[in-house]
Amino acid sequence: MKAISYRRYGGPEVLEYGELPDPKVGPDEVLVRVRAAAVNPVDWKAQAGYLDGMIDAVFPVVPGWDVSGVVVRPGVSVTEWAEGDEVMGYVREDFLSHGTFAEYVAAPVRTLGRKPRAYSFEEAAGLPLAGLTAYQALHTALSVRPGETVLVLAAAGGVGSMGVQIARHLGCRVLGAAREAGRERVAALGAEPVLFDEATFTRQVRELAPDGVDAVLDTLGGPFLQHAARLLAPGGRLASVADGEVLALGGRYYWVRPDAADLAALADLADEGVLDVRVAKTFPLERAADAQRANAAGGLQGKVVVTVP
CATH class of the missing domain: 3.90.180.10 (Medium-chain alcohol dehydrogenases, catalytic domain)
Known part of the structure; x- marks a missing residue:
């Protein structure tokens, strides 16, 4: 071959x-x-x-x-x-x-x-990889529930965009952090855009969620993970698929695994028009x-x- x-x-x-x-x-x-x-x-x-x-x-x-x-x-x-x-x-x-x-x-x-x-x-x-990563992180690592506010970092990327769509389907309010080039994409997926700007990132999120966010899905790592950890509401959960430093912040580092049942669920969501x-x-x-x-x-x-x- x-x-x-x-x-x-x-x-x-x-x-x-x-x-x-x-x-x-x-x-x-x-x-x-x-x-x-x-x-x-x-x-x-x-x-x-x-x-x-x-x-x-x-x-x-x-x-x-x-x-x-x-x-x-x-x-x-x-x-x-x-x-x-x-x-x-x-x-x-x-x-x-x-x-x-x-x-x-x-x-x-x-x-x-x-x-x-x-x-x-x-x-x-x-x-498969991007969809499974987001699906498993939201369900297994973060256990998000309807009505919660979820902050997704790098929300215009492969995993982040899947995370936005799946969290929205689960009935969550989603804040999507992205650079200016991805802002329109994030909004089109149903999230409230937050600009990746170190000087204003924390203020933007606090204005949108004054009481803090219930869950953070990090797909980027680095300094914005540190900032996001301080934006959690009491009892909030933090998970990263990109940066093992999340463990020191009290969160969970999640590595995606192959799973036939989860792939079947993603295929159903795709055919229902939930996933783009x-x-x-x-x-x-x-x-x-x-x-x-x-x-x-x-x-x-x-x-x-x-x-x-």
């Missing part, structure tokens, strides 16, 4: 496009013909070796965890999927090796959900290095997606 891979840690320059053996399909896996794979910051951070203390790499590594495609063959123990089913997935194993930037991927059943009927393959590829995934740029598989560069450069109001013809 054609695939992107790397044989040592590094930046986009270490990526190679060429032939690799077709994946073996284990009993609890599904062979998926890849149609699209989204780029996420964790892809190029893992590739640079930043996760080496946590996750082993078995070279050559095919990058990518997000995917959408069509089932080619289910493993011998798989009853959930059949040939021809359209699926999406957050195909993260416990090591780096068999990623989604390829013509085929063998995906464990626990990593797959049905592709939303309302989505293109490109849109569906952009949903915006694709900013697409690149063919052989230009995956350019896709990584575009994602790392930032400033895009949407996902960067690699397509596989």
Whole structure:
């Protein structure tokens, strides 16, 4: 099969496009013909070796965890999927090796959900990691409830925009902190915009929520996490998916996990029109290095997606 891979840690320059053996399909896996794979910051951070203390790499590594495609063959123990089913997935194993930037991927059943009927393959590829991160953080780490006020940091980004939409669907009032370029996007998603400006951030939030916010979902880390921690109402909860320093602030550091049931819930929300995934740029598989560069450069109001013809 054609695939992107790397044989040592590094930046986009270490990526190679060429032939690799077709994946073996284990009993609890599904062979998926890849149609699209989204780029996420964790892809190029893992590739640079930043996760080496946590996750082993078995070279050559095919990058990518997000995917959408069509089932080619289910493993011998798989009853959930059949040939021809359209699926999406957050195909993260416990090591780096068999990623989604390829013509085929063998995906464990626990990593797959049905592709939303309302989505293109490109849109569906952009949903799993960002959607699961926001969904699990709001439900599991923060346990948000209807009527609460939720502050989302970096609300125009991939995870943040999912967080805004899911929190709104749960019946929460949402304050969405973003830079000026994302202000219109945040408002369109149903949040009350807060400008990322260190001099005025705290004042803006306090004007909107004088008694404090019930929950903070941080998708950025850094100084704004510190500011947000001081804006919690009594009994308020704090969670970050980006910065382990949240633990010192009394909050929870949350790492997303593959979950078939949660993916099914996201697909339902997508088909109900609750979730909007915006694709900013697409690149063919052989230009995956350019896709990584575009994602790392930032400033895009949407996902960067690699397509596989």
